[in-house]
Amino acid sequence: MSRIVILTEGKSNPTDAKTATGILRYRLDEVVAVLDSTQVGKTAGQVLGVGGSVPFVASLAGVDADTLLIGIAPAGGGLPVSWRSLLRQAIERRMEIVSGLHFFIGDDPEFRELASKYRVRIYDVRKPPPGISVSRNIARSARCFRVHTVGHDCSVGKMVTGLELARELCRRGRDAEFLATGQTGIMIAGKGLPIDAVVSDFVAGATEKLVLDAQHREIVVVEGQGTLVHPLYSGVTLGLLHGCAPQAMVMCYDPLRREIKYGNMPIPPLGELIDLYERVASYIAPSEVVGVAANTAALSAAEAEAELRRVQAEVGLPATDVVRFGCGPLADAVLAARERLRESAGRSGAGAAAS
Amino acid sequence: MSRIVILTEGKSNPTDAKTATGILRYRLDEVVAVLDSTQVGKTAGQVLGVGGSVPFVASLAGVDADTLLIGIAPAGGGLPVSWRSLLRQAIERRMEIVSGLHFFIGDDPEFRELASKYRVRIYDVRKPPPGISVSRNIARSARCFRVHTVGHDCSVGKMVTGLELARELCRRGRDAEFLATGQTGIMIAGKGLPIDAVVSDFVAGATEKLVLDAQHREIVVVEGQGTLVHPLYSGVTLGLLHGCAPQAMVMCYDPLRREIKYGNMPIPPLGELIDLYERVASYIAPSEVVGVAANTAALSAAEAEAELRRVQAEVGLPATDVVRFGCGPLADAVLAARERLRESAGRSGAGAAAS
Numbered sequence: 001m002s003r004i005v006i007l008t009e010g011k012s013n014p015t016d017a018k019t020a021t022g023i024l025r026y027r028l029d030e031v032v033a034v035l036d037s038t039q040v041g042k043t044a045g046q047v048l049g050v051g052g053s054v055p056f057v058a059s060l061a062g063v064d065a066d067t068l069l070i071g072i073a074p075a076g077g078g079l080p081v082s083w084r085s086l087l088r089q090a091i092e093r094r095m096e097i098v099s100g101l102h103f104f105i106g107d108d109p110e111f112r113e114l115a116s117k118y119r120v121r122i123y124d125v126r127k128p129p130p131g132i133s134v135s136r137n138i139a140r141s142a143r144c145f146r147v148h149t150v151g152h153d154c155s156v157g158k159m160v161t162g163l164e165l166a167r168e169l170c171r172r173g174r175d176a177e178f179l180a181t182g183q184t185g186i187m188i189a190g191k192g193l194p195i196d197a198v199v200s201d202f203v204a205g206a207t208e209k210l211v212l213d214a215q216h217r218e219i220v221v222v223e224g225q226g227t228l229v230h231p232l233y234s235g236v237t238l239g240l241l242h243g244c245a246p247q248a249m250v251m252c253y254d255p256l257r258r259e260i261k262y263g264n265m266p267i268p269p270l271g272e273l274i275d276l277y278e279r280v281a282s283y284i285a286p287s288e289v290v291g292v293a294a295n296t297a298a299l300s301a302a303e304a305e306a307e308l309r310r311v312q313a314e315v316g317l318p319a320t321d322v323v324r325f326g327c328g329p330l331a332d333a334v335l336a337a338r339e340r341l342r343e344s345a346g347r348s349g350a351g352a353a354a355s
Numbered sequence: 356m357s358r359i360v361i362l363t364e365g366k367s368n369p370t371d372a373k374t375a376t377g378i379l380r381y382r383l384d385e386v387v388a389v390l391d392s393t394q395v396g397k398t399a400g401q402v403l404g405v406g407g408s409v410p411f412v413a414s415l416a417g418v419d420a421d422t423l424l425i426g427i428a429p430a431g432g433g434l435p436v437s438w439r440s441l442l443r444q445a446i447e448r449r450m451e452i453v454s455g456l457h458f459f460i461g462d463d464p465e466f467r468e469l470a471s472k473y474r475v476r477i478y479d480v481r482k483p484p485p486g487i488s489v490s491r492n493i494a495r496s497a498r499c500f501r502v503h504t505v506g507h508d509c510s511v512g513k514m515v516t517g518l519e520l521a522r523e524l525c526r527r528g529r530d531a532e533f534l535a536t537g538q539t540g541i542m543i544a545g546k547g548l549p550i551d552a553v554v555s556d557f558v559a560g561a562t563e564k565l566v567l568d569a570q571h572r573e574i575v576v577v578e579g580q581g582t583l584v585h586p587l588y589s590g591v592t593l594g595l596l597h598g599c600a601p602q603a604m605v606m607c608y609d610p611l612r613r614e615i616k617y618g619n620m621p622i623p624p625l626g627e628l629i630d631l632y633e634r635v636a637s638y639i640a641p642s643e644v645v646g647v648a649a650n651t652a653a654l655s656a657a658e659a660e661a662e663l664r665r666v667q668a669e670v671g672l673p674a675t676d677v678v679r680f681g682c683g684p685l686a687d688a689v690l691a692a693r694e695r696l697r698e699s700a701g702r703s704g705a706g707a708a709a710s
Contacts, residue, residue: 075489076488076489077556078488102554102556133431133433134430134431134587134588134617135586135587137586137587137617137618137619137620140586195555196554196555196556197554197555197556198554198555199457199551199552199553199554199555200550200551200552200553200554200555200557200558200590200591200594201432201457201551201552201587201588201591202555203555203590203591204586204587204588204589204590205587228593228635228638229638229639230597231490231492231495231559231597231598231600231639232489232490232492232556232559232560233489233556233559234559234593234594234597235555235558235559235590235591235592235593235594235595235597236555236556236558236590236594237590237593238583238589238590238592238593238594239555239589239590239591239593240590242585242586242589242590243586243590245586262489262492263492264492265492265638265639268638276634276635279631280583280631280635283583283584283620283623284584284586284620
């Protein structure tokens with residue numbers, strides 16, 4: 001167990017502090033405080049909508065913690081210049097550093113030297129391990145049933161939906177595992193591959209490796225990234241989709257999102273996106289969207305229920321908000337899809353491959 | 356002018372030696388010999404179908420050359436182990452090394468030390484320059500008219516078609532430029548960005564940078580990579596497509612190709628792929644496939660002509676083999692598309708953006 005301070009200085013909003021909210025949701029027991037001098041006196045729950053009574057602090061002085069975790073995930077993944085002194089202070093207090101930035105803190109000469117001096121480890125979780133190469137296009141033949149959370153934009157709940165779905169399947173006695181593909185997911189799961197940080201030729205290969213390493217599972221739930229129509233990140237999304245060759249997909253969306261985040265463009269209708277994902281995925285292996293996960297955090301309970309009824313009618317699929325209403329309908333849909341595949345494989349005499 | 360020996364030892368076939376054939380086609384004046392001890396006594400023209408009387412040699416002994424260029428582009432981009440001694444010999448002869456592998460020769464401790472000792476430069480053209488980051492989604496507003504060569508698979512002629520199209524447009528007095536996105540294209544054009552070697556989050560951003568740096572041109576022709584349905588490389592293809600936001604695309608294909616190279620899967624029909632590219636591209640900016648480039652190298656002249664008639668009837672677009680029959684129909688189609696865009700922009704009162 002670590003004693004973590006999450007650093008979000010000046011950026012404590014749910015959009016910038018995406019990593020912070022993920023850690024607060026899934027590693028709350030380990031979080032001591034959130035460091036943002038502009039929010040002192042408030043709690044994480046008040047400011048970020050998650051994290052309950054975890055306090056904001058203005059500095060590391062007097063805080064009993066052993067880890068400083070960078071709580072933001074900005075486009076481009078740079079380190080805010082003004083944060084350098086905060087990192088120096090943490091290292092001088094012999095705190096470990098955990099970061100999911102594209103900028104590798106451990107490769108920075110100043111931080112490397114300081115960490116060596118104070119015998120502190122720096123974990124750059126977005127730094128790909130060695131040995132990643134091109135795909136062999138064999139994830140589609142893996143024995144495990146492959147589920148992939150996809151979305152109409154980035155930051156709409158693909159990681160949370162994947163984590164909750166894997167948990168719900170485990171709760172039902174299934175041998176399911178969440179496979180993390182992004183920095184926050186890796187910090188939560190304790191393993192995974194940061195596929196948006198690998199050499200672009202190797203995105204499908206990295207994803208394939210994740211799946212093959214977990215193919216002893218009955219079901220894997222592969223965390224999605226971005227969206228196929230994202231002008232900045234679509235390449236990552238497609239390489240990931242083809243690399244994990246999912247048999248079932250869950251479409252995640254935010255009902256209030258109208259424009260692509262960072263993209264300054266309208267988001268196409270959900271039904272059109274479902275069709276696009278199914279078409280594009282199926283060039284590698286047959287795949288269907290089996291359910292919808294709405295992120296209704298900004299709606300009232302009544303509005304959320306109305307939205308779920310609306311979207312179910314619109315796309316004809318089961319829908320839920322996994323945080324608010326649980327993951328039951330999605331787990332049902334995934335298990336039903338798995339059953340359909342087993343039956344059709346049984347009929348065609350290829351039962352072994354789907355058993 | 357360099358005096359180049361191209362290294363293809365044991366791999367002198369048009370599939371493995373893709374970089375060699377590109378250099379022989381576009382930098383023939385500089386090529387002294389091809390190094391492959393298994394082909395001595397033959398010419399490049401005989402073995403690779405391009406390069407005329409350039410001889411194969413068994414070693415560097417007695418060859419008057421100043422550059423050794425790695426002539427292969429294998430999946431994964433590794434250096435064949437048995438080639439290390441050949442590279443050592445070249446450096447000891449004070450030859451410069453030019454490589455497009457994912458494996459960076461200049462970062463290898465042994466080669467780095469040797470190159471330093473013999474004061475020889477190593478050019479790893481696939482090593483991305485610093486300063487590449489995420490896209491800002493603004494290539495779609497660049498002033499230049501953007502053409503993109505796409506394909507039904509990798510290694511079907513997207514680079515050659517792009518180079519020939521830019522040349523033909525220049526011949527017609529247009530201010531056109533070929534923008535290289537792969538290692539061989541960069542070696543030929545003398546500049547470009549190896550977009551399949553950048554961090555995957557930055558593919559669209561690298562492509563956008565290429566376009567913005569050339570937006571003073573009237574027309575840019577952006578070299579395509581892979582295909583949207585390629586299980587290994589589709590992520591690169593889509594990031595590139597969205598990053599350059601083309602107004603016109605040219606579909607390149609090999610009429611004898613039935614299976615995806617390295618992918619062990621059938622290739623979808625050309626008309627279906629044209630529809631897929633137009634749909635996916637148009638989420639960022641309106642785009643149409645305006646012509647088809649067939650790679651008929653393995654067909655007789657009569658077969659090639661029949662194939663062009665067949666494909667034109669199939670997809671309803673002008674078609675040519677740019678090597679065999681020239682690039683005229685594609686240049687016509689591109690200029691017509693540009694004219695249509697200017698007219699429609701003029702009608703809608705947005706003339707400035709398309710002028």
